[in-house]
Amino acid sequence: MSGFRAFLTKSNALALAIGVIIGASLGALVTTLVNAIIMPPIGWALNGIDFASIKTPLGTNAKGEEVAIGWGLFINALIVFVVVMLVVYVISKLFIKEEPPAGPSAEETLLAEILDELRKRPV
Numbered sequence: 001m002s003g004f005r006a007f008l009t010k011s012n013a014l015a016l017a018i019g020v021i022i023g024a025s026l027g028a029l030v031t032t033l034v035n036a037i038i039m040p041p042i043g044w045a046l047n048g049i050d051f052a053s054i055k056t057p058l059g060t061n062a063k064g065e066e067v068a069i070g071w072g073l074f075i076n077a078l079i080v081f082v083v084v085m086l087v088v089y090v091i092s093k094l095f096i097k098e099e100p101p102a103g104p105s106a107e108e109t110l111l112a113e114i115l116d117e118l119r120k121r122p123v
Contacts, residue, residue, distance in 0.1 A: 027084060034080045051075050 007013060035052070043049045054072030061067050104112070 026087065027080075030083050030087065031080050034083060035076060038079065038083075039076060 039051055043051055051072040054075070055068040055070045057066060057068045059067055
């Protein structure tokens with residue numbers, strides 16, 4: 001048990017696990033947001049189209065069930081994906097601060113000075 005505890009505290013496994021749990025919750029939340037709040041007004045504005053029901057029938061299978069390509073479900077999933085990516089982008093911009101690029105190291109500065117001196121010498 002102590003080895004497992006050390007693994008969790010010395011690696012990013014715990015942060016990754018928390019991120020996966022939050023991501024799954026966020027995905028469910030955004031799916032509901034898109035399907036229940038965003039898509040109904042869009043469908044209403046487009047003469048009552050229910051995107052979830054947009055499909056291209058291909059025929060029936062051996063059991064007599066309809067086989068169809070569910071374009072509307074794909075459109076809903078695509079919108080969910082875009083909204084999730086937008087939320088992740090906004091969250092990352094709020095919480096992840098990038099450090100400004102570091103200037104040249106002392107070694108690089110010294111090498112640049114040596115190179116400048118060498119260029120000044122006549123050949």
